[in-house]
Amino acid sequence: MTDAAYPVRTERTRLAVAGARATTRSIVGDSERSGRFGNLLFVAMLLLGVGTALVALSAIIVWAYVTGRPLLSTDLLTNYPSTVNPRAAGYRPAILGTVYVISGVVALIVPLGVGAAVYLEEYADGTKWWNRLIELNIQNLAGVPSIVFGILGLAFIVRGPISLGFVAAAGSLTLALLVLPTVILASREAIRAVPSSIRHGSLALGATQWQTVSRQVLPAALPGILTGVILAVARAIGEAAPLLLVGAVTFVTFDPRFFDGGYSVLPVQIFQYAGRPQEDFRILAAAGVLVLLLVLLVINATAIWLRHRYEREW
Amino acid sequence: MPSRQTTNETLSSTDRRVAALAPGPPVNIATGQAADPGAGEREVTFRLEGVSVRYGEALAVKDVTMDIHHKDITALIGPSGCGKSTLLRCLNRMNDLIPSARVSGRLWYHGEDVYGPKVDPVQVRKLIGMVFQKPNPFPKSIYDNVAFGPRTTGMKGDMDEIVERALRSAALWDEVKDRLKENAYGMSGGQQQRLCIARCIATEPDVILMDEPCSALDPISTARIEDLMHELKEQYTIVIVTHNMQQAARVSDRTAFFTAEVDEATDVRTGVLVEYDRTEKVFSNPGDERTENYVTGRFG
Ligand SMILES: Nc1ncnc2c1ncn2[C@@H]1O[C@H](COP(=O)(O)OP(=O)(O)O)[C@@H](O)[C@H]1O
Ligand SMILES: [Mg+2]
Numbered sequence: 001m002t003d004a005a006y007p008v009r010t011e012r013t014r015l016a017v018a019g020a021r022a023t024t025r026s027i028v029g030d031s032e033r034s035g036r037f038g039n040l041l042f043v044a045m046l047l048l049g050v051g052t053a054l055v056a057l058s059a060i061i062v063w064a065y066v067t068g069r070p071l072l073s074t075d076l077l078t079n080y081p082s083t084v085n086p087r088a089a090g091y092r093p094a095i096l097g098t099v100y101v102i103s104g105v106v107a108l109i110v111p112l113g114v115g116a117a118v119y120l121e122e123y124a125d126g127t128k129w130w131n132r133l134i135e136l137n138i139q140n141l142a143g144v145p146s147i148v149f150g151i152l153g154l155a156f157i158v159r160g161p162i163s164l165g166f167v168a169a170a171g172s173l174t175l176a177l178l179v180l181p182t183v184i185l186a187s188r189e190a191i192r193a194v195p196s197s198i199r200h201g202s203l204a205l206g207a208t209q210w211q212t213v214s215r216q217v218l219p220a221a222l223p224g225i226l227t228g229v230i231l232a233v234a235r236a237i238g239e240a241a242p243l244l245l246v247g248a249v250t251f252v253t254f255d256p257r258f259f260d261g262g263y264s265v266l267p268v269q270i271f272q273y274a275g276r277p278q279e280d281f282r283i284l285a286a287a288g289v290l291v292l293l294l295v296l297l298v299i300n301a302t303a304i305w306l307r308h309r310y311e312r313e314w
Numbered sequence: 315m316p317s318r319q320t321t322n323e324t325l326s327s328t329d330r331r332v333a334a335l336a337p338g339p340p341v342n343i344a345t346g347q348a349a350d351p352g353a354g355e356r357e358v359t360f361r362l363e364g365v366s367v368r369y370g371e372a373l374a375v376k377d378v379t380m381d382i383h384h385k386d387i388t389a390l391i392g393p394s395g396c397g398k399s400t401l402l403r404c405l406n407r408m409n410d411l412i413p414s415a416r417v418s419g420r421l422w423y424h425g426e427d428v429y430g431p432k433v434d435p436v437q438v439r440k441l442i443g444m445v446f447q448k449p450n451p452f453p454k455s456i457y458d459n460v461a462f463g464p465r466t467t468g469m470k471g472d473m474d475e476i477v478e479r480a481l482r483s484a485a486l487w488d489e490v491k492d493r494l495k496e497n498a499y500g501m502s503g504g505q506q507q508r509l510c511i512a513r514c515i516a517t518e519p520d521v522i523l524m525d526e527p528c529s530a531l532d533p534i535s536t537a538r539i540e541d542l543m544h545e546l547k548e549q550y551t552i553v554i555v556t557h558n559m560q561q562a563a564r565v566s567d568r569t570a571f572f573t574a575e576v577d578e579a580t581d582v583r584t585g586v587l588v589e590y591d592r593t594e595k596v597f598s599n600p601g602d603e604r605t606e607n608y609v610t611g612r613f614g
Binding site: 027028029195197198200201202203204205206207208211215216219220 | 406408411436437439440441443444446448450451452453454462463466467499510513514517
C-alpha cells in the first residue's frame with residue numbers, strides 16, 4: 001500500500017503516520033531498506049523541515065513575548081478572565097478546560113485507536129468486504145475537515161441522541177472523534193513496521209497469536225503508537241474550530257467541571273481576547289499564546305517521557 | 315515400525331507431551347513401505363506419507379514420502395525453489411500462517427497426525443522449534459529473548475537457570491554472560507543466530523527445524539553453528555535445510571535430495587523428493603543420476 005493510494009489525508013494524519021512508522025523502524029532496526037544515499041537525502045529533508053518549523057516557531061514566540069511582555073506573570077495562570085480589567089485577567093479556567101478536554105481525548109482514543117489498529121492489522125481478514133469497508137471509512141474520515149466534526153458533535157453529542165449539553169465531556173468526545181482516525185492510521189503504521197519475522201519467531205516458539213501480539217508486536221510498536229498519539233493530540237490542543245461549535249465559547253469565570261457547567265479552552269479564550277478593540281486585550285492575547293505553548297510543552301514532554309520509559313524497557 | 319510405547323509407565327516426558335497433542339486413542343499408523351531402507355532400526359520422529367503442498371493452485375511440493383529419525387540430523391538439499399522451506403514449514407505447521415497454503419497427505423509425528431482435526435498448532439510448535447534463515451531476535455534484551463519462550467509456555471523453574479542453561483547449550487554463555495540485559499540487536503549476526511537457537515532450546519523442544527541457518531553468516535560463525543549442531547544432536551532431532559552441500563555432508567546423518575519439475579504449460583515449479591538415504595551414500599554413491607549431477611556440482 002502506498003500513500004498515493006489515499007490522497008485525502010489531512011496534515012495531522014500525514015505527520016502522525018510518518019512519525020509512528022519512523023519510530024517503530026528505529027526500534028526494530030529496519031536498516032536495510034534505505035541505502036546510504038537515501039539516508040543522506042532523508043537527513044537533508046529532515047533538517048530543512050526542522051529548520052523551517054523552528055524559524056516559524058521562534059517568530060511566533062518572539063512576537064508573543066515582545067507583545068505580551070507587559071502582562072507576563074504567574075497571574076496569567078491563576079487568575080480568572082475578565083472583560084473589564086485586562087491587567088488582572090488570566091487564563092485559569094481555559095487552562096483547566098484544555099487539560100480536561102485533552103485528558104478525556106487521550107483516555108478515549110488510546111484504547112479505541114490501538115484496539116482498532118490491532119484488529120485491522122493482526123486479526124482482520126483484509127479480503128472480507130466488511131473489513132475493507134471499515135478501512136475505507138477510516139481513510140476517508142482522516143481526510144474530513146475538523147469543522148465537520150464540530151457540526152457532528154453539536155448535532156449528536158451536545159444535542160440529539162447523546163445530549164450531553166455544552167460541557168467539557170462533549171468537547172472531549174468531539175475531538176476524540178476528530179483524531180481517532182489519525183490515531184488508528186498511525187497505530188497501524190507503527191504495528192505494520194514491526195517485521196513479520198518477529199511474529200514468526202514468536203509463533204514458532206509456541207506462543208499464541210494473542211501472546212505474540214501483546215508481548216512482541218505491541219511492545220515493539222508502542223513507542224511508534226505513542227508518537228502518533230502525541231502528534232495527533234498536539235494538533236487537537238490547537239483546534240478551536242470544532243470546539244467553538246460544542247460549547248467552548250462560554251465566558252467562564254469559574255473552574256470548569258467535566259460533566260456540567262460551561263467551559264472554555266485556551267485557543268478559544270485567546271481568540272476572544274484578540275477580537276477586542278482595546279490594546280490591553282491584544283497584549284493579553286499575546287501572553288495567552290505563550291501560555292498555550294507552555295501547556296503544549298508540558299503535555300508533550302509528559303508524553304515523550306512516557307514513550308522513553310517504554311523504549312527503555314528492554 | 316516406529317517403537318511407540320503404549321504403556322504409561324514407560325512413556326518419556328516428550329512422549330507424554332506428544333500424547334497430549336491430540337486427546338483420544340493412539341492413532342494407528344498405516345503400514346506403508348518406508349522410502350528409507352534403514353527405517354525400523356531407530357525410532358521414527360516424523361513419517362511423511364504422500365505429503366503435497368499447494369499455494370493456491372500452484373503445486374509447490376508433490377507427494378513426499380519419507381521417515382525422519384529420532385536424534386538424527388536430516389538435511390534437505392536441492393536447488394532453490396524446490397520446496398525445501400515449504401516442506402520444513404509443514405513439520406511445525408508454520409504453513410498455517412500462509413493463507414493460500416494447503417497441505418495434503420499424511421504427516422505423523424510420533425504416531426500423531428500433525429494435521430489432525432483436534433491438534434492445536436500452538437502445541438505442535440512448542441514441541442517442534444524453528445530457527446530461521448535470517449537471524450530474528452526480538453527487540454529485547456538477550457535475557458528476555460531466551461526467557462520469552464519459557465514464560466509464554468508457562469515453564470516451571472528458576473528462570474535465571476533456564477536462561478543460563480539454554481545459552482550454554484548454544485555455546486553463547488561466555489560471550490554474553492556480562493551483558494544479558496543489553497539489547498540483542500547489538501550482537502553480531504552469528505551471535506544473533508546462536509541466540510535464536512538458544513531461544514529455541516529454552517522451551518525444551520523435541521525437534522529443531524533449521525531453514526538455511528548459516529546462509530546469512532560468515533564462515534567462522536557458520537563453523538561454530540555446525541559444531542553446535544553436533545552437540546545438539548545428542549538431545550534433539552534436527553532437520554536442516556541447506557544450500558551448502560559441504561555443510562550437508564559435514565553435519566547430517568541422512569540427506570534428502572529434492573529437485574524442481576517444471577510444468578511446461580503453467581510454468582509452475584513443483585518440488586519432488588528424488589533420493590533419501592544415509593548422507594555418505596547420497597554423496598558417494600547416489601542412486602539417481604539427478605542427485606549425482608547435483609552433488610558433484612554439475613547442476614544447480
Ligand atoms: N508464501 C508463498 N506463497 C506462494 N508461493 C510460495 C510461497 N512460498 C514459497 N512459494 C513457492 O513455492 C515454491 C517453493 O518455495 P520454497 O519452499 O521457498 O523453496 P526452497 O526453500 O527450496 O528454495 C517456490 O516456487 C515458491 O515460489
Ligand atoms: Mg528456502
